[in-house]
Amino acid sequence: MARRRRSAGPPEPCRALVTGGSGGIGAAICRQLATAGMSVIVHAGSRLDRAEAVVDEIRSNSGQATAIQFDLADGAACAAAMSELTEPAPLSVIVHNAGLHDDAPLAGMAAEQWQRVIEVNLNAFFRVVQPALLGMARQRWGRVIAVSSVAARLGNRGQTNYAAAKAGLHGAVISLVREMAARGVTANTVAPGLIDTGMLEQEHSEQALALVPAGRLGQASEVAALVGFLCTEAAAYINGQMIGIDGGMAPG
DSSP states (O other), X not given: OOOOOOOOOOOSSOEEEEETTTSHHHHHHHHHHHHTTOEEEEEESSOHHHHHHHHHHHHHTTOEEEEEEOOTTOHHHHHHHHHHHHSSSOOOEEEEOOOOOOOOOGGGXXXXXXXXXXXXXXXHHHHHXXXXXXXXXHHTOEEEEEEOOTHHHHOOTTOHHHHHHHHHHHHHHHHHHHHHGXXXXXXXXXXXXXXXXXOSOHHHHHHHHTTOTTSSOEEHHHXXXXXXXXXXXXXXXXXXXXXXXXXXXXXX
């Protein structure tokens, strides 16, 4: 049986786009990738100032980063931004971390609530990943990581739209692997559980802990460490996986 050629290894410089890079988990991922020597593009959906603050922090620690703002629910805006980003050089890493939720029981959910959540969480995966794939294939190296959620594995009351979108990411990833693995491109899904980003009120935090066998909330830096590892050469044979990082909420 013929052997397939191993990947060429990461290019220099290794350019990484992190959608939602201005948020708590996204910022931690940006810092992690910058520490690993990547040139990080920090995306913001609306608050460019928050993305620029992440960039300033990375640069103050001798890392490389730039900020960009565009609406992931706007197909034309995404196409223009991705054309601008891929024109000078290929993007080697894409972390689709951006996401939102708009909760309601399905029986009372408005069509707009369903559509907006699907647009940002799932459709945007296509919009940012698809334009980068040929560049990854030509250099025979790439990393695609979709940040999903424990809700995709367990479901959650009032979040049928969110759970459907996040579960859809894994379906996209495992199909993408069939198309790109032979070109040295890996694609994986990371599914965080309850992560402390400073948004949970104390009362809700205490209630949430009852659901976590580990007895604590996760840290954004722990999610970032996993994403960072998946971007290394050491993780080159990890492909098409949904990896939970949830303190045991959804084992197996």
